[in-house]
Structure formats: structure tokens, C-alpha cells
Amino acid sequence: MNFALIISVLLILIIIWLVLDFNLGRRKHTSLVSRTETAILHGNFEIFTHGRELFIDYFHAIRDAKKHVHVLFYIVKDDAVSREFFSLLKEKALAGVEVRLLVDPVGSWKVTKAAVEELREAGVEFSFSNPIRPPYLFYSSQVRNHRKITIIDGMIGYLGGFNIGKEYIDEDPVLSPWRDYHLKITGESVNFLQSEFFIDWQEATSKGLQGNPDYFPVRPQGVIRHQFIPTAAGHLEEFFIRLMGQADQSIIIGSPYFIPSKKLFGALLAALQRGIDITVIVPYTADHLLVQEASYRYLRRLIKEGAAVYQYKNGFYHAKTIVIDDKICDIGTANFDKRSLFLNKEINCYIYDPAFIERLKGIINKDIGDSVLLSLEVLNKRNISRSVKECIAGAISYFL
Incomplete structure (x- = not known):
């Protein structure tokens, strides 16, 4: 009876802690985040609906990078596709291209310490976004960076639903073929994707990057009216x-x-x-x-x-x-x-x-x-x- 009572009290205390942690964490988070939307921008768009076509184009664009490659994904797996992706980033970093990779620690939990060390040894700047941290451990474990954006030389942007893993190129027998929508963007609005990446990067690493004008080259305006939210x-x-x-x-x-x-x-x-x-x-x-x-x-x-x-x-x-x-x-x-x-x-x-x-x-x-x-x-x-x-x-x- 005493044991059952102790268990019941512990469960009640855990529930109280979870509720307080979540609500106080959310209140603080809400107070720190402001509502943002861009003005109407003009750019050019391609849309990809199949992973194989997207990643042929995406990897080609990274291979052609001359100055910098900035990447944010929610999910990066530990499989052949992910290893090819890592190899490409290391290759560009060793060639003198500035490469930064930001991934969510929960979505990308399969990324190993060995893989991270290899990336850093090759010169890739790597960080996890949105770490689980006190005092609101439960709330911070639930707040994930679900964005998927890439900016190459400040000229090309990618945004959409695809992550890095074999299922996204139709190699999962249960979920294939994978249907998704992903944009390739050029024009003035790439600047905003670059700025958003830097905001997330600074939050994760405490390193500011906004001041370098090389990240925001002059580019043609584009014709498609749009805005980012x-x-x-x-x-x-x-x-x-x-x-x-x-x-x-x-x-x-x-x-x-x-x-x-x-x-x-x-x-x-x-x-x-x-x-x-x-x-x-x-x-x-x-x-x-x-x-x-x-x-x-x-x-x-x-x-x-x-x-x-x-x-x-x-x-x-x-x-x-x-x-x-x-x-x-x-x-x-x-x-x-x-x-x-x-x-x-x-x-x-x-x-x-x-x-x-x-x-x-x-x-x-x-x-x-x-x-x-x-x-x-x-x-x-x-x-x-x-x-x-x-x-x-x-x-x-x-x-x-």
C-alpha cells in the first residue's frame, strides 16, 4: 500500500512538473518571439515534387558553389544518401568554400558524433539548433526547428518539405514513392532566406554573421510576387x-x-x-x-x-x-x-x-x-x- 502511494505521489508530481514546465516555457518563448512577414518580394521559382529530381539539382548546385553554402534541415538520417550529402559538404569545405550545417537535434538524432567530428575536421561549421535546455526541459524538448532551407553563394535558395534520407528518394519500401513539394528560388528574396538562416545560426552558436556584405550579392529581381512568413x-x-x-x-x-x-x-x-x-x-x-x-x-x-x-x-x-x-x-x-x-x-x-x-x-x-x-x-x-x-x-x- 505504501509503495502504491509513493508511486501515485510521484506520478502526480511528474504531471504537475510537466504542466508547469510546458506552460511557463511557452509563456517565456511567446514573449521573446515577434510576428514577422516580409514585404512583397520578386523572384523566380522552380518546383520539385520528387526527391530524385530535387537532389540531382540540389547536389549539383552545391558542387558549383564558389563562396558559401548554408544549410538547415530538420532531419538528416544515417544512411547512404546522408553520407553522400556529408561527403559533398566536406569536399566543398576542403576546397575553401565556407560551409555551415545546422540541424535539429531531435529530428536528426541519427547523426553520429563521429560524423560530426569528420565534418568539423574537414572545415564544415556544424551545430545543432534548438537544444534541450533548462529550466524548461520538457517545453524545450518539444520546440523543434522544422525549417528546411539552403542558401548557396547568396544566389540560390531551396525551401520545402524534403529532408535528407533514403525515404525522400523513394528507397523506403513502405513509404515510396515519396510525394513532396520543394522550391528552388532565385532573385532578391534569397536575401531573406540568408538572413533567417543567420538568425537561427546565431541562436544556436552565439556567432553573428549578418555584417558581411558578401553574403548578400546584387542579383536580378525576378518576376514572381511572393513573401516569406x-x-x-x-x-x-x-x-x-x-x-x-x-x-x-x-x-x-x-x-x-x-x-x-x-x-x-x-x-x-x-x-x-x-x-x-x-x-x-x-x-x-x-x-x-x-x-x-x-x-x-x-x-x-x-x-x-x-x-x-x-x-x-x-x-x-x-x-x-x-x-x-x-x-x-x-x-x-x-x-x-x-x-x-x-x-x-x-x-x-x-x-x-x-x-x-x-x-x-x-x-x-x-x-x-x-x-x-x-x-x-x-x-x-x-x-x-x-x-x-x-x-x-x-x-x-x-x-x-
Whole structure:
């Protein structure tokens, strides 16, 4: 009896600590982060939807680098693709190119100490972003840098959903082919990606880099109107709600994880009530435990209210996009879930170019063609195991 009492008290104390740690950590984090969005910028864009094509182009651009290569990824694995990536960075550093690599310690937990030492010995400046640190250990363990950006010679930028690992080039038998959207960017807006990398780099290393004009070369302006939205500590919710409110005819959402906040889901329901057509694309096969079950409560309501929900079946759908009518599209690193809304550092690109939006819609229509329409009949079919998982997922949906 005494042992059971001790265990109960310890569990209560742990729960109290977790709640206090998380809420105090979030309060402090929110007070330190300001809302940011760029003015309208002009650049040129290429979009990649398959990893093999992206990484052929990406590795080629790194090989051609003359001055500096700055890289930030959420996930870098320990596999053949990752080793090729590391070898390329070491090769450029040994050739005299300035190379900096910043990765998230949780997303990139498979990066070994030996690999880091080899990178540093070759001259690559390496750091982990967003370390878990006191006094808010639990909260800081949940705040991840989910951005994926690369800047080469201050002239070329990459931004999107792909990370570094074999699954991203269709070498995972369960999740292949991998479907994602990633941008290659040139023009004046590369400056902003460079600045954002430096902000994250300084936070991780306490080393400022903004003063060197060599990082911000003069370049052609470009023709596609767009802006960047970097977010952290809850600001993404506000931007997504604002997007929903701008729709006059249609909203298309593509995301591997569909777990919106109460306010954001309310904005979707309000859009349906004013006659907006809503289309949602999610994966048929999940890549993480409980994320699919967490989405069902929202998808049921949307379908009941008239939205069309598609499950992508031609591999795994990891794209992150929102399209509002024919006037705005969003491509970036953020998922349509609470973790991206409230916990992760993200960066998204809003594009206002009709020709690019039309091209993206063609890609999305192809993805819809590779999907099946989800019905209430399927979601409401009696399944005790799924019901239990939905209850568990609902209780922890903030952290999925």
C-alpha cells in the first residue's frame, strides 16, 4: 500500500512538473518571439515534387558553389544518401568554400558524433539548433526547428518539405514513392532566406554573421510576387486563419498531418458556411503513430459539412500547401497541425503569381487523381481499435 502511494505521489508530481514546465516555457518563448512577414518580394521559382529530381539539382548546385553554402534541415538520417550529402559538404569545405550545417537535434538524432567530428575536421561549421535546455526541459524538448532551407553563394535558395534520407528518394519500401513539394528560388528574396538562416545560426552558436556584405550579392529581381512568413511560438495559427478568411471560392489544403487548432478549424467551418469549396489531401498510409487517428474527428466534421477529403495512395504524401482561389498559394515547411502551429519553427512562402498557381493546381490535380475520396461511411464504420486510438490521439494531439 505504501509503495502504491509513493508511486501515485510521484506520478502526480511528474504531471504537475510537466504542466508547469510546458506552460511557463511557452509563456517565456511567446514573449521573446515577434510576428514577422516580409514585404512583397520578386523572384523566380522552380518546383520539385520528387526527391530524385530535387537532389540531382540540389547536389549539383552545391558542387558549383564558389563562396558559401548554408544549410538547415530538420532531419538528416544515417544512411547512404546522408553520407553522400556529408561527403559533398566536406569536399566543398576542403576546397575553401565556407560551409555551415545546422540541424535539429531531435529530428536528426541519427547523426553520429563521429560524423560530426569528420565534418568539423574537414572545415564544415556544424551545430545543432534548438537544444534541450533548462529550466524548461520538457517545453524545450518539444520546440523543434522544422525549417528546411539552403542558401548557396547568396544566389540560390531551396525551401520545402524534403529532408535528407533514403525515404525522400523513394528507397523506403513502405513509404515510396515519396510525394513532396520543394522550391528552388532565385532573385532578391534569397536575401531573406540568408538572413533567417543567420538568425537561427546565431541562436544556436552565439556567432553573428549578418555584417558581411558578401553574403548578400546584387542579383536580378525576378518576376514572381511572393513573401516569406517565418513563424514560431504560435504565430502560424494567425496567418493560416487569415488565409482562410481571404477565400472567395475555394480552399485546397495538402498536408501529411491534419490536426488543426480549435480556432483554425472554426475558420474552415466558417468558410464552408459561406459557400467556399474546401478540398483536403492527406496520406492514405501514415508514417507516424496516431497522427491519422488524430485527424479523423476533424475530417468527419468537414465531410459532413460538404468538404471533399482525399487520401493519397501513390506512396506517401508529405506535401505542405494551401491554395486560396486562384490568387494565393502557400508552400513551405509547416504542416496543418498543432505542432507546426504552436511548437515548431517553420517558414512558408506565399506566392501571388497566377501562372505559378495554375501550375501548382495542375500538380495538385495529379495528386487528387492518385487519391481515393474518403467517405463518412468509411470513417464511421465500427472499429474498436481505431476508436481507442482516436481517444488516445485526441488527448495528446498537441504533441503529435
